[in-house]
Amino acid sequence: MKSLPYELFVGWRYTRAKRKNHFISFISLTSMIGIALGVAALIVVLSVMNGFQKELRTRILGVASHLEVTGGGNQLSDWQSVAAFAARQPNVQASAPYISAQAMLSYDQGVQGAIVRGVIPNAEDQVADLGKHMKVGRLEDLRAGEFGIVLGVDLAQALGAQIGDKVVLMAPQGQFTPTGVVPRLKQFTLVGLFQIGMYEYDAGLALIHMDDAAKLYRMGDKVSGVRLKLADLFDAPAVAANISDQLNAQANRTGDYYVSDWTRQHANFFRAVQMEKRVMFIILTLIVAVAAFNIVSTLVMAVTDKRADIAIMRTFGASPGSIMKIFIVQGALIGVIGTALGALFGILIALNIDTIIPFIENLFNVQFLAKDVYYISDLPSDLIWSDVFTIVTVSFFLSLLATLYPSFKASRINPAEALRYE
Incomplete structure (x- = not known):
């Protein structure tokens, strides 16, 4: 059986905490958490907007x-x-x-x-x-x-x-x-x-x-x-x-x-919900983008910290493409783990929001949606899997995009220059 590429193992090793520099691993962790929160927020908000649209349609057609x-x-x-x-x-x-x-x-x-x-x-x-x-x-x-x-x-x-x-x-x-x-x-x-x-x-x-x-x-x-x-x-x-x-x-x-x-x-109702859904998608995607582009700073610091390692790998015959793949793997792993965690929590919250919101309202004795103000007085949720797929795809694409520049800079490191002061 053909063994897995070594770039995958080295990239995974760089993602984990190390004895020398815990700060870089902390930045990686915060990037993962930021991506997870953004993905979860996107899934929950879009599910609620879908729920409002479906509930509004159901209630209107109960009379109309x-x-x-x-x-x-x-x-x-x-x-x-x-x-x-x-x-x-x-x-x-x-x-x-x-x-x-x-x-x-x-x-x-x-x-x-x-x-x-x-x-x-x-x-x-x-x-x-x-x-x-x-x-x-x-x-x-x-x-x-x-x-x-x-x-x-x-x-x-x-x-x-x-x-x-x-x-x-x-x-x-x-x-x-x-x-x-x-x-x-x-x-x-x-x-x-x-x-x-x-x-x-x-x-x-x-x-x-x-x-x-x-x-x-x-x-x-x-x-x-x-x-x-x-x-x-x-x-x-x-x-x-x-x-x-x-x-x-x-x-x-x-x-x-x-x-x-x-x-x-009732065109105004449905147009308003659809417009709000699009706007919320754009706004919350920016949260994911900010977290994803934190990967840039993480990898830039990782490249600086690993200059000697990169030089040694180049000396042993690693190509610039292999060095680039290592740091792409490191950044992609941050994005994949953060996206997976965010999708998991977002789906769980979206599927159980009808239990979570009443619990919070009873706990703090508040009502989020007064029925004499809003058309719908509860918070419905309708999880659409195509939305989840779109969110996960966008999150992974942004994470992957953020790895390109630091990975390219790592592949351009001159081994002789990197080892001069080691």
Whole structure:
């Protein structure tokens, strides 16, 4: 069996602590630790950013749909034909009509503004995940003509209302009387509570049956739009464009249609997360770069310290290329060990962050993400192995790059000059 190159053994020997100069080994150790911390920080931060993106998408789609088809003036008169057309599309799994309007809710001394959505419970449950987020009651408790209402938990808490209480809903569209315009009022019975986990919805959304909403807002047979669920949510932009083209081809007969998908409705959220992820990657890569380029100073001092050794190896026939390989191995070992340790700790933290963060919050009695300030009040993590591979590759490349100059200088040492004063 062919033996391993001697450059590998000499490079490993130079990496370890020596009797003569512990300072160089200390610098090597600090470089390893710096690389490890940078790699671990990169993995954890990118995993958290991925977790935010995934959690944001999940919670938004728990209330919103993949696609929405609306008409001019926020009214759709032929929604049955639109729903039937959508059902024939290969990517569409379900459809549900809805009525959306603003209202003021009042109970006792509490008054809160909210978005009111009129839904058909069975159909709504097929295009969104609201049924899975019900804390009290069921979505099916909304029945036509009974004027029941389902509120987000934070909205109900702000009103001070509990299950069975009568909540007054005031529609801004008023009715004319001899004394002036009077807003339309209707009492609704609180029959359920939901909790999405996003303060925007939990504190500002109310659900009623679509028939009750049609009567209250005088919509007749019209609706605000039709919500669609797709087999693959990431196909939403392409499917939206296709449906819009086909529907608007009939515009001369049925009027204009507007088709929007979830990526456009909440584009700012996802763009912000994606931009923050890129910026954090660049910033934290600089930490790895600083630690990696500490290898330069380590190897420069090692070359100065090992001048006599280099001269002796050259005298025994070692080529300049072999001397260069020795110090490349030494620097690469620092980078590999630091990267491996950082990747190990980063992966462990990223996979267990849902346990680590609550422990720290309980230990110091703090809350990092208040739910009335942030859309997501916990710290999610989604470890993507392609990100780990990219981080490890970049770290190793920077470490290897840092070894080139000192290694080249070592290979240029003149044996006679180095041994003159020995």
